Amino acid sequence: MLRSTIFLLLIIVSATAWAAAPKIHMSVSSQGLSKIEVSASLPSENLADARVLNFLLPFQISSQYEISHPDNLEVSVTINRDNYALLTVIAAPNVSDINFTIDRAFSLNPDREKNRVKVIFDITYSNFKQYVSLVGKTNIVSQYDLEVELPQSFDRDVLAFNPGADEWTASSKTTYLLPYDKAGALARSAAPDKSVFIAFPNPFEDQSNTAAFVMGLVPGLISIVSGSAFIAQRRLSKWALVAIMVLTTFGLAAVAYFYFTLPNPLSFLTASLGIALTWLPVPFVCCYYLIRSRFxxxxxxxxxxxxxxxxxxxxxxxxxxxxxxxxxxxxxxxxxxxxxxxxxxxxxxxxxxxxxxxxxxxxxxxxxxxxxxxxxxxxxAAPAAATPAAANPATTAPATTAPAAAPPSAQA
CATH class of the missing domain: 2.60.40.10 (Immunoglobulins)
Known part of the structure; x- marks a missing residue:
């Protein structure tokens, strides 16, 4: 307990050395890609010298990250561990503002909960406490204003916040800001969960389900045509048509029941789309031919x-x-x-x-x-048989007559 208190106090002291609290802006695109923008203003003294700074981030960076920065900065990932990452930044002389961007910063998929996506920041740096003495250094940045930009607008009542929603400021319909002092208050509290997070409904799974729905539509339509054509051949008995009509009606009723009762109906419908489309016209086609057979x-x-x-x-x-x-x-x-x-x-x-x-x-x-x-x-009538001469005219040739022998008088 004492070690944790000292650690948090050092974080607060280190933040006061800056002109304003550094800021992490995290945004999530509609494709589920995350992007981190880190910004900070350096203290005004000694700007004429180049500086080496370390940014301790409250999350682990993914292996596919890509860092973008201006030419007057050099940024490199020094340590990347569970729930934190340490970045080293070299600032050229006379640089007062630090700004760099990390594309594909971290994956959102592992933090799904009840079909939600959670953006989590471990502000207590629980896996970094063995290096607690470094946090008090002025060149270690570890306290941030945390800003999260969601991929789309959601009603506030479907979002989950820690700390509570009242501690967050809505900068826009999709952006929420938690100041560093309120994040620090959560870290010092007795709350069982001291991680900062925002959880929102998962729009990426809906997009995947929609794509799968469209892809399942094609074989389903093909099955409708082929199945209806098979029944239209009228080779099935009346009892077979009745059995098919009853079974497919029961199957469609089951699909409708699960669609309205399951918590994630679109996923179920995506998986059963091809079969459901195959069944859909069958009761009507069977009923039509059962009635028509009487006429x-x-x-x-x-x-x-x-x-x-x-x-x-x-x-x-x-x-x-x-x-x-x-x-x-x-x-x-x-x-x-x-x-x-x-x-x-x-x-x-x-x-x-x-x-x-x-x-x-x-x-x-x-x-x-x-x-x-x-x-x-x-x-x-049977087809007429071809004659040999007609079949192969080349084999028929006109007969040749040998010349008559000359009379004896002529021979004399």
């Missing part, structure tokens, strides 16, 4: 070509000379299937056509809603 007539049949099941044959359902349904057979059995809307009975016939063969038509059938019609077999 559709089913037309079935087979097409053969040369006595074999036909493939790649165009099949059409004709009513009054106009096609009301068409398809191309693409299966090894030569089967076709049509579902035709029938509010009232309709008279149709089926036509099959393929290149290189004359089209064939079925007899006329009467179709009604909810009924199945089996069309008689449609037979197309």
């Amino acid at each position: 559709d007539a089913e037309i079935l049949g087979i097409v053969q070509r040369g006595g074999q099941p036909a493939r790649f044959v165009a099949v059409s359902v004709i009513e009054n000379g106009h096609p009301i349904g068409s398809d191309v057979i693409d299966n090894s059995e030569g089967e076709y299937r049509f579902l035709i809307w029938c509010w009232n009975p309709r008279q149709i016939h089926v036509s099959a056509d393929v290149l290189g063969s004359n089209p064939v038509q079925s007899d006329t059938y009467s179709i009604e809603r909810g009924k199945r019609v089996q069309v008689d077999l449609l037979s197309l």
Whole structure:
């Protein structure tokens, strides 16, 4: 206890040697990057000489830091330990103001608490007390006005402060200042937590969730199209459609329940977005086809070509000379299937056509809603076989006639 008291008194004494309390301005960008600006005014005496100063900062600097300073200063990190860092600054002659900046000063992620970000300053320098005798030196700067600039404006009631909010001055809607004397009062108090901090809602996680939400939207939309197309093929039984509709409705209800009851609904929705979008149209599509099946007539049949099941044959359902349904057979059995809307009975016939063969038509059938019609077999002529001569004209050559022998008189 005595050692801590002496340490804090030395900090206060060292601060009085300056024209004004040095200042640390900490800002957080919308990308979650931290930036520290350190400023101090040197005492007016002996400005004609170059000076070596040490700035004891109440936080550890990250390994990705980058220091910017004017040409009349040299700044280097001497010690970087848990909860503190010691920087050495060489000031050129006639320099009265010290200003330097540390980009990417420290990471904000490890200090998250209840989906909040905490900016913490260890003003007691708890890990530096073994060097307590150095703090009283005039060239050691350890007491600061602490100013924190948040990445965006927040309602004050969602922020957490230590010391309490009344001790902080709001310089703007996003900036809060704690004077060094009030920070020192906290360090000398009997409070169990003597670290200075501001905690604010974590906007960076919301940005990550939004990005993940957008990325999950694409596969979700693709799943909607592919899933709806599968159901639209009408290959599922009525009971299968009912089961799918009930299960997806239950799943969507569970997503809605967890979205409104979980403390961080956006994270949950981001993780379940692709599945939820896949489920979303399914109950409506299933309900539509369950209702429509009561008003559709089913037309079935087979097409053969040369006595074999036909493939790649165009099949059409004709009513009054106009096609009301068409398809191309693409299966090894030569089967076709049509579902035709029938509010009232309709008279149709089926036509099959393929290149290189004359089209064939079925007899006329009467179709009604909810009924199945089996069309008689449609037979197309087999493709004409190519003749050898037609297949390879080069092999056919005109016959040559040998010249007749000369008569004996001619030979004489």
